[in-house]
Structures are given as C-alpha cells and as structure tokens.
Amino acid sequence: MSAHFEVYEDKAHLWRFRLKAANGEVVATGDGFPTRSGAERGCEAVKQAAAEADTRDAA
Numbered sequence: 203m204s205a206h207f208e209v210y211e212d213k214a215h216l217w218r219f220r221l222k223a224a225n226g227e228v229v230a231t232g233d234g235f236p237t238r239s240g241a242e243r244g245c246e247a248v249k250q251a252a253a254e255a256d257t258r259d260a261a
Contacts, residue, residue: 204224205222205223205224205229206221207219207221207248208220208222209238209245211238214234216235217234217235217240217241218231218232218233218234219232219241219244219245221245221248230248232244232248
C-alpha cells in the first residue's frame with residue numbers, strides 16, 4: 203500500500219482529511235470543513251505545498 207489521503211466526516215459533521223503513510227500511520231491531519239469538497243481541496247493544497255516545501259529549524 204502507498205501513502206494516501208482519507209476524507210471522512212467527524213462526529214460534529216465536519217469533513218476532515220488525514221494523510222497516512224504506507225505503513226498506515228497518520229502523518230498529517232487537516233482542519234474541519236463544512237463540505238466534503240472543502241476537505242478534498244485541502245488535500246490538494248497539501249499536495250501542492252509539500253512539493254515545494256523545504257525543511258527549516260524551528261525558531
């Protein structure tokens with residue numbers, strides 16, 4: 203299995219996403235969105251941002 207995003211509705215009826223590594227471990231989670239399409243757009247935003255991201259020391 204490869205890394206993948208999961209989109210789901212939480213108990214508060216908000217749509218969320220999580221990124222799971224190939225081993226099934228959750229490595230990132232998203233905020234709640236009122237619609238599924240909002241959570242899906244959040245997945246796409248993470249994909250685009252991560253492709254250009256570098257690593258920095260925390261200040």
